[in-house]
Amino acid sequence: MSKQxxxxxxxxxxxxxxxxxERLEAILQSCGYIKTDNPDIADFLGVVSCAVKQAAMDRIYAQGHKWNLVKEKxxxxxxxxxxxxxxxxxxxxYKFDILLDMKDIQKLPELLKQRNIQLGDFTPTTSYLSIQPKYESEYKAYVPIMTGCNKFCTFCAVPYTRGPEISRPxxxxxxxxxxxLAHGYKEITLLGQNVNSYGNDRRIEKSMSFAKGIKEKSSSGxxxxxxxxxxxINSWDGDFWIRFVSSHPYDMSDExxxxxxxxxxxxxxxxxxxxxxxxxILKRMNRHHTTEHxxxxxxxxxxxxxxxxxxxxxxxxxxxxxxxDFQKTIDLMNQAKFDMAYISQYSPRPGTGAARAYKDDVSKSEKKSRDQKANEILKKTATEYNKKFIGQQSRVLIDAYKNGNLIGKNRQYKTVKIKSENKKLIGEFVDVKITKAAAWGLNGELQ
Ligand code: SF4
Structure with a gap:
């Protein structure tokens, strides 16, 4: 019998x-592979890379080197x-056997076949987004609605690595x-680099079809x-939540x-x-929006x-x-009173607009100090917001169990910790009374 x-x-x-x-996993499984959590015994090792930070790229270089040593044995x-x-x-x-853009991932079975890997029942689709994924979770799922980005913010690698916006039908x-939903999923997160411009590319395409007599289905054509x-989606029956990321302020509409x-x-x-x-700075970032907007x-x-x-x-x-300029960011944070912020220190990504046009002229220590100052403001505004939950009922989707606590997120995406040993509640909605609040999360009791 051949080895699995x-x-x-x-x-x-x-x-x-x-x-x-999750789509890549679907292809690998259809080619006869099964998943392992142990890279030391795997026959196929794949990296799904992130170009946003140099630290992530450094890890990929290290992995490539390490795996090439394994290949000798x-x-x-x-x-x-x-x-x-x-x-x-x-x-x-030169460090990996196969290098494929995600949009070309459907070519993987053919490349594996050339390496004598048996093929299962993978059916090629017109776009990689049409591949039926192997969802990691049984109750929450990411659903990409588009990929790519046309915005070209000068700090960002995405338009270069993912290409222009392509929306799924x-x-x-x-x-x-x-x-x-038919399989009981409770949380659907719609994904796109800039969800607010969803469909723009298809509208151009469709308007040509429309001219040829194909029926219009949207108010915008x-x-x-x-x-x-x-x-x-919001009009459908069922007990589920919809979330989405990411929104660009420029394309955000009243609708x-x-x-x-x-x-x-x-x-x-x-x-x-x-x-x-x-x-x-927003102008230098090519963000297309102002602080006023x-x-x-x-x-x-x-x-x-x-x-x-x-x-x-x-x-x-x-x-x-x-x-x-930094003080203006602090002023905006004080005014906007964010409930959460993902604060990062700028690092140039080769090939992006900012890396080509500007010198990385703020010292590391200054970036660190600004990061800390911004985090202090965030801590203050997030605590203020979270305190409003104390004494209130909150619906929570339980995600995990750790050290005598169930942990989940409520509708406002706040992490809620609940004393309970009932691990069967993972993947379920529960009603919770919030008893305590801090900057990064809430505590509650099951109702
Ligand atoms: S909108 Fe987002 S994904 Fe697009 S270039 Fe700007 S930061 Fe990158």
């Missing part, structure tokens, strides 16, 4: 990469996919979500807009705010990346959905960020 082949994936980066790796196939910048691709192609998204897509205020399956959590409080949008959202939790992304130490 195993695979191990090393997945770095964002939810999009995690979701992509036993048969092994290694693969690199995910977000890889051009100059890294050039260097890494709405019918295909609906089919995937209906399938998940052709494909649905993002608010229309959300509204449709989106109106749809969010419908609530129902749409949760009271919204991530809107501001990146800086200085308009001068951002704050106006925040006000409109909070007026319609008063208990909404708002998180953001902030970069400190972007080239040219003076002490006065």
């Amino acid at each position: 082949l195993t695979y191990y994936l090393y997945v770095l980066g964002c939810q999009m990469n995690k979701s992509d790796s 036993r048969p092994l196939i290694t693969m690199l996919t995910g977000c890889v910048l051009k100059h890294d691709k050039e260097k890494l192609k 709405s019918e295909e998204i609906f089919t995937e979500i209906k399938h998940l 052709g494909e649905l807009t993002f608010p229309e897509l959300l509204h449709e 989106l705010i109106n749809v969010l205020s419908e609530r129902n399956h749409l949760t009271e959590y919204f991530h809107l990346a501001v990146q800086s409080g200085s308009d001068k 951002f704050l106006k949008r925040l006000k409109q959202i909070r007026e319609k959905i008063p208990n909404i939790s708002i998180s953001t992304d902030i970069i400190v130490g972007f080239p040219g960020e003076t002490e006065a």
